Amino acid sequence: MSSKDYDPRIVDLYDGQNPDGPDHEFYRRLAYKHRAQKILDLGCGTGILTVTLAKDNRQVTGLDPSSAMLNFASARAGSERIRWVHGDSRSIPDNGYDLMIMSGNVAQHIPEEQWQSTLEALRSAAAPNARLAFESRSPLARSWEQWAMEPKTISNTRQGVLEEWCTVADLGAGRILLRSYNNFRDAGELVVEEVTLNFRSRERIAADLKNAGFDVLNVFGDWDETPFDSSQRIMIFEAIAR
Structure with a gap:
């Protein structure tokens, strides 16, 4: 954990x-x-x-x-x-x-x-x-390839203006590293979350x-x-x- x-x-x-x-x-x-x-x-x-x-x-x-x-x-x-x-x-x-x-x-x-x-x-x-x-x-659908092509999004949230995007990396053996970027514009802070997903x-x-x-x-x-x-x-x- x-x-x-x-x-x-x-x-x-x-x-x-x-x-x-x-x-x-x-x-x-x-x-x-x-x-x-x-x-x-x-x-x-x-x-x-x-x-x-x-x-x-x-x-x-x-x-x-x-x-x-x-x-x-x-x-x-x-x-x-x-x-x-x-x-x-x-x-x-x-x-x-x-x-x-x-x-x-x-x-x-x-x-x-x-x-x-x-x-x-x-x-x-x-x-x-x-x-x-x-x-x-x-894994046959290879969803991570679609994630990699998704454009940035900008939305108004109760945490202020949030800009989001992601990147993916194929680690092999069915393992995909997903990095999610969360730019809290009002606070001027970029939070990056990383997770390895197993397909x-x-x-x-x-x-x-x-x-x-x-x-x-x-x-x-x-x-x-x-x-x-x-x-x-x-x-x-x-x-x-x-």
Whole structure:
């Protein structure tokens, strides 16, 4: 877990750039479909999805390695219904979760040296027949090439005028270094965030899940649950604990 945390201004604007939408609705449908009563949101970030899962007397845990994100999450409406935990998969409290999720970029943020152990930790925390669901971008779509061509954007935010752009570097072996530049013009400050994203293939992820003790039930290519056929940009995995 990196000691570097997010700039609070970036956290404050995060929900506006990553709003509730069809991706969150997918995870909520899973919770209702499987009558989940104990849910783990690993990499919960600002908690925008997490708090919406805490209904019908469910026990919901939001876990994240970022103190800045968790501070924001614990101050939002409905946060009192959530158990917030600072850490990564090694910090999962207790077990018996019947639904575990990793939304957004969480799966791709997990470095290679921690990927398999993360899946194994989730399996150890799972109840019998628990579901694990997460998304990951398909490496076949090569999304990072599009990111590299995106122009700068300038917007008026509650943090003042913000100019944004990014650069990408292919590190090989499915690893992409993404640098996001955030120029807070009013403050005269440039904040650069770096993250290495891991693009794993469908076959690789399925094999890793199997090795960790999960069976893949579905791989969708969109949030409407269309089966993945290698042409879509995302892969949405739904697996069950053996």
